[in-house]
Amino acid sequence: MIRVLLADDEAMIRAGIRSILATDPDIEVVAEATDGREAVELVRAHRPDVALLDIRMPRLDGLSAAAELRRATPDVSVVMLTTFDEDEYVSRALAEGAAGFLLKAADPRELIIGVRAVADGAAYLSPRIAQKVIAQLGAGQLSKADAARRRVEQLTPREREVLALVGRGKSNQEIGGELFLAEGTVKSHVSAILLRLSLNNRVQAAILAYEAGLVRADG
Template sequence: MSDPIRTLIADDEWMVRSMLRTILEAAPGIAVVGEAADGAEAVDLARKLGPDVVLLDIRMPRADGLTAAARMADLADAPRVVVLTTFDLDEYVHEALSNGAVGFLLKDASAQDMVAAVRSAAEGDAMLSPRVTRRLLERFAQPRRDGRDRARARISELTEKEREVLTAVGRGLSNADIASTLYMSEATAKTHVSRILTKLGLTNRVEAAILAYRAGLLD
C-alpha cells in the first residue's frame, strides 16, 4: 500500500478548515497533517511538516495565499499547492499559477472535485475547476488565426481518442470525469493524459487546456 498523501489545510475560517478536513479524511489515501489559520503559519507548517499538498486560501491575514504559495515554492522540499477561494477572478488564477500553484478550485466545488484536486496535485498535475478553466483560457489564450493554425499543427500527431481526451482536459475535467465521459477506466484516462503531455512537450494540464483552446477544440 502506498503512503497517504500528506495534506496541509490553510484557511482563516475554522469552519472551512473543519469542512475540508472532514472531506479529505473521508477519502482513502489522504491524511491531513495540519491546519493553518494564516499565510505565515501555513509557510511555517509547510517547512516543519513537509506535506505533499497544501490546500491554500487566497485571502488570509499576515500573508495571503499568493504570497504563501510563492514562499512555499522556495522550500527545499516544496509541496504542491492547490489554491482555494471564493473569488474566481482572473488575476488571482494567473498570479497563483505564476507563484507555483498547481491547482485552483472555488470553495463551492464538490467534495469529489476537492479530493480529485489533492490527488492530481500529488501526482504533479494541475487542476482547475471547469468554471475557472474557461475564464482563464478566454483571458490568457485568445486564439488568433495564425496561433490556431500552429496549435492545430501541433495536435495533428494525436490519435482521435487522444484528441477527445485533450478536449476534456481543456474543459477542466478530472481523470475520473474523463473516464466517465469517454467510457474508459480512470487508469486509462490518466495514461492518455500523460501520453498527450509527453507527445506535445507540455508540462501540465493547464498548458494542455490552453493548447486545446487555441486549436479550437473547445468551440
C-alpha cells in the same frame, strides 16, 4: 497516503474541509495553518504532498505563500482554495505556480478529486475556473497559437506526445498507460518539458498545449 496541509484563517472552514477530506481513507491532513506565513513554515516542516491554501489570509496571503513555496519546496503541489473566482486571482495563481484552483462553493467531491489529481502529478481547475481560462485564451488566439507552436517545436516528438496528454489533464500514470512508458520515464519527460519551455508547472504546460493546438478545448 496523500499528506495534505490545510491553510485557512476561518476555523469553521478548516473544520469543514477537514471533514470532507476525512471521507477519503487515502488522504490525511498532517497540519493546519491560520495564515500564509504559518503555512509556509509548516510546509517546510512537514513536507506534505499537497498544500491547500486559502487566497485571503492574514500576514501573508495565499498567492504570496504559493510563490514562496514554489521557490522553497517545489516538490509540494499547491492548490488554491477560495470563495472567489475573479480573473485576477486565477491569473496570479497560475503565474505563481499553483497546480490547482478550487472554489469553496463547489461540490465537496470536487475537493477530493482535485487533491487526488494534483497529488498524482496532474493539474486540476474547477470547471468554472477552466471556462474562464479557456475564454482568456480565446482572446488573441491566432498570435498566441503561432508563438506557442514555435515554442513546442523545441520538443522531441515523444515530448510533444507527453505535453498533449498533460494538456488533456492526464496524470503521469495515465500518460504512461497510453504511451506504454514507465511512470518514472513520464515524470522525466514532464520535467524536461517544463525546464526546456521555462514553465513553472503542469497547469502552464496544459495552457501551452492548448495554445499550440495539441489539444482542443472540448477535449
